[in-house]
Amino acid sequence: MVVAGVIASAIGIVLALAIEWFPTVAATQTKKISTLYDVLLIASVPIFVLVVTVVVAAVIRFRMRPGQEDQDGPPIHGNTRLEVIWTVLPALLILGLCTYSYIVLEDIEKAPAAAQELRIGVHGEQFAWTFTYPEEVTGGEELTTTELVLPVDRSVRFSITTADVIHDFWVPDFAMKLDAVPGLTTHYRVTPTRLGTYPVVCAELCGLGHSVMRSRVRVVEQAEFERWLAEQSTPAVEEGAGPDEQVAAGKQIFASEGCGGCHTLADAGSGGQIGPNLDDVLKGVDEAKIREDIVDPDAQIAAGYGAGIMPSTYGQTLSDSELDALVAYLKEATK
Numbered sequence: 433m434v435v436a437g438v439i440a441s442a443i444g445i446v447l448a449l450a451i452e453w454f455p456t457v458a459a460t461q462t463k464k465i466s467t468l469y470d471v472l473l474i475a476s477v478p479i480f481v482l483v484v485t486v487v488v489a490a491v492i493r494f495r496m497r498p499g500q501e502d503q504d505g506p507p508i509h510g511n512t513r514l515e516v517i518w519t520v521l522p523a524l525l526i527l528g529l530c531t532y533s534y535i536v537l538e539d540i541e542k543a544p545a546a547a548q549e550l551r552i553g554v555h556g557e558q559f560a561w562t563f564t565y566p567e568e569v570t571g572g573e574e575l576t577t578t579e580l581v582l583p584v585d586r587s588v589r590f591s592i593t594t595a596d597v598i599h600d601f602w603v604p605d606f607a608m609k610l611d612a613v614p615g616l617t618t619h620y621r622v623t624p625t626r627l628g629t630y631p632v633v634c635a636e637l638c639g640l641g642h643s644v645m646r647s648r649v650r651v652v653e654q655a656e657f658e659r660w661l662a663e664q665s666t667p668a669v670e671e672g673a674g675p676d677e678q679v680a681a682g683k684q685i686f687a688s689e690g691c692g693g694c695h696t697l698a699d700a701g702s703g704g705q706i707g708p709n710l711d712d713v714l715k716g717v718d719e720a721k722i723r724e725d726i727v728d729p730d731a732q733i734a735a736g737y738g739a740g741i742m743p744s745t746y747g748q749t750l751s752d753s754e755l756d757a758l759v760a761y762l763k764e765a766t767k
């Protein structure tokens with residue numbers, strides 16, 4: 433039994449460690465959690481193997497043979513030494529693993545030594561995420577955007593809120609997630625360590641549009657982060673821009689706001705199926721109506737579609753001139 437158990441445990445541990453349980457390691461937090469997970473695997477595989485080996489061996493060795501139908505087993509009245517062992521060993525093991533988990537938890541939540549931390553607001557609303565960069569980060573006005581951009585190797589503390597129901601702010605590649613709870617502000621911090629673009633997911637069933645409540649986080653070099661911040665504060669569309677410039681800017685906004693994820697629009701090359709096909713429904717529609725559809729999507733629900741799926745935040749996150757540009761573009765593209 434011992435030989436079989438040791439061999440099976442070794443095979444089990446090798447297999448368990450060979451599996452990639454986590455997505456890309458994109459933050460210091462991901463690395464520590466992944467190591468913790470590996471340690472838990474190494475501790476639990478042998479126990480699983482031990483229990484199964486003993487059960488299988490007992491079934492084979494002590495099975496009833498022909499002629500034993502009327503016999504009873506030996507009268508056993510407990511074994512104190514055995515009972516002490518099987519209580520104390522698991523208790524020590526659990527205590528050890530709890531302590532280690534607690535140390536990891538403290539470690540990944542620890543504030544960085546330098547006050548170099550970024551503070552960013554995360555706001556959930558059926559069914560979109562918006563991110564707020566306070567004045568201390570932008571160096572100018574507070575910035576609200578639908579795109580999360582973070583500098584690499586710098587700790588970020590998120591303050592998570594919701595406008596309506598419970599959402600859950602999850603970046604799988606950071607291995608961190610936390611509920612956005614009505615009436616509360618919740619927090620977690622990460623230090624991204626790897627350049628790239630990673631999905632942001634809502635991990636709490638929050639209504640009809642839950643599956644599309646997704647965004648992206650882009651981890652970039654510090655210099656590019658500063659460039660991006662500077663770009664955001666200058667309006668994408670200049671005041672008094674000509675019609676062609678407006679249409680061009682509107683096309684960019686359509687792409688960067690993720691409208692194409694839900695809507696088909698031939699000119700933008702998008703094929704989203706969640707909302708109406710804009711090529712069909714916007715033909716001949718006037719600008720005021722298109723604008724209302726974007727700013728207040730629930731005012732008039734397109735036939736055959738549910739209310740509250742299209743985010744109702746564009747009126748706040750897009751400036752007036754950006755909305756003008758977007759409407760001008762949609763008008764032009766569906767002419």
Ligand code: HEC
Binds near residue numbers: 690695707726734740
């Ligand atoms: C999460 C999915 C989703 C996103 C993102 C989204 N929409 Fe919608 N949109 C819908 C749905 C669903 C409807 C139909 C229900 C309604 O009218 O509210 C709709 C309706 C519309 C309509 C009205 C269509 C009609 O039949 O009159 C317009 C115009 C529109 N969206 C434009 C946009 C633009 C522009 C963006 C980007 C700024 C955008 N949508 C982003 C899902 C989405």
Ligand SMILES: [Cu+2]
Binds near residue numbers: 635636645
């Ligand atoms: Cu949600």
